[in-house]
Amino acid sequence: MHVNYRAMLARLPDNVILIDVASGCLVDANHGAYELFGMSEQMLLTRAFVELCPPCQPDGQASAQLLATQIERALAGQAVLFEAHFLPADGREMRCEVRRLPLPPPHAHLVHARFVDVTRRVLDEELRRGQNRLLDMIARGAPLKDILDSLMLLIERQCDGVLCSVMLLDDDSVTVHPASGPSLPADYLAALDGAMIGPSAGSCGTAIYRGETVIVTDVMSAPLWDDYRALIAPHGLRACWSTPIRLDRDRILGSFTMYYRDVRAPGQDELRLIGVATHLAAIAIERTRREAELSRHRDHLQELEVLTHLVDNCLVHAFADDARGTIVIGASAGPEASVVVSVADNGAGIAPPLLPRVYDPFVTTRLGSGGSGLGLGLHVVHNIVSGVLGGTIELDSELDKGSTFRLRLPVIAPAMSRQDSD
Incomplete structure (x- = not known):
């Protein structure tokens, strides 16, 4: 009977293993199972079933507990179907769908387990969900760093052992800076800030320079890495593949790079992921x-609006009864990355009691109006300068001599600064 069962196993197209319930050991398997786990008959059948799994499953459950529960269900006469992570000989986890069936006497002490590798299916589903999340982040205007970090982590979950990064080409078109590399050493990324592209500038700089994918299977021996080998060696990185991120055929934005700690070339799955990553990054x-x-255009328009309101205020209030007068607009560099813009007139000036209220809505600076009127100009100016442009505004005024408004504006407005840091 045992010989007949072995012959039946050998003919099955599925990947099948027989498990002894009492010992938990593997007692028989067919050729498909040996290939699935990458082991010889001697290697596979000298192991306990639990030794084919990592200590814990992705949800944190101990593999021994999961397998024991499923065996109990099979022994109770139930047809058991579940998914779990297993460890083949190459050490790369795979997710398998396992169907377990108890065998009839005289083999009731055995459980028949059929394995189907569903790793690719699960990863493809996760990739689709991840792409949708990223497109949603892009549509919502999430910070670029958050988007790229999420993209790098998504690709890293698709391939065991990979570390990913994005380098962006600077405005000078000859240097790069790191935009994302959540799993790479921070000091390594920092050392690449300002690195130059060129014909022998590692994988990233060379890929951008050539405008094509650069595959380096071993950075320790590749001439392209002669100038960067001392930088990468302490981190144990060996393979490095880099692909340009293109806006179109003629414009390159940066590069997407995959690192491994072992010497290797990309397979078809990895080449496909490179295409996904560069497309989403672009x-x-x-x-x-x-x-x-x-945002830059909006800031520029708002700055023009401020000047327009200030000039209008001079024309309407400072020179209301006398068309003659002078308005001087000046600009100079200020402290701490700021610019000082001044608008000065030699008109009527503003009465001292009105000075604390000049930025209130519907308050006029026009002399002789008693501080009332329908003016919103200076109120709008104050709101734009202090709220939108992140600056300050000061006023010096003297009756019959004129007024001077001084605007101190940051070189980079707050909204723009946040986007640049993203």
Whole structure:
């Protein structure tokens, strides 16, 4: 009977293992199971079933507890179907769908387990969900660093042992800076800030320079890494593949890079993921840059609006009864990355009692109006300068001699500064 059962196992197209319930040991398997786990018959059948699993499953449950529970269900006569992570000989976890069936007497002490590798299916589902999350982040205007970090971690979950990064090409088109690398050593990324692209500038700098993918299977021997080997060696990184991130055929935004701690070339799955990563990164980078450009235009328009209101205030209030007068607009560099803009007139000036209230809505600075009127200009100016542009405004005024408004504005407005840091 045993010989017949072995012959039946050998003919099955599925990956099947027989497990002894009492000992938990593997007592038989077919060729498909040996191939699935990458082990010879001697290697596989000298192991306990639990030794084919990592100590814990992704949800934190101990593998021994999971397998014991499923065996009990099988012995109770139930057809058991579950998924779990297993460890083949190469050490890379795979997710398998396992169907267990108890055998009839005289083999009631055995459980028949059929394995189907569903790793690719699970990863593909996670990749689709991750892509949708990233597109949602892009649509919502999430910070670029958050988007790229999420993208890098998504790709890293798809491939065991990979570490990913994005380098962006600077405005000078000859240097790069790290935009994301959540799993790479911080000091390594910092050392790449300002690195130059070129024909022998590691994988990243060379990929951007050439405009094509650069595959380095071992950085310890590749000539492209001669100038960077001392930088990467302490971190144990060996393989490094880099691909340009393109806006279109002629414009390169940066590069996406995959690192491994072992010597290797990319497989088809990894090449596919490189395409996914560079496509999503390009969308995120371009969207962020377009938003930044729009913000710059908005800031410029708001600065013009401030000057317009101040000049209007001079024309309407300072020179109301005399068309003659002078308005001087000046600008100079200020302290701490700021610029000082001044608007001065030699008009009527503002009465001292009105000075504390000049930025209140519907208060006029016009002499002889008793401090009342329908003016909103200076109120709008104050709100734009202090609220939107992140600056301050000061006023010096003397009756019959004129007024001077001094605006101190940061070189980079707060909204723009946040986007640049993202």
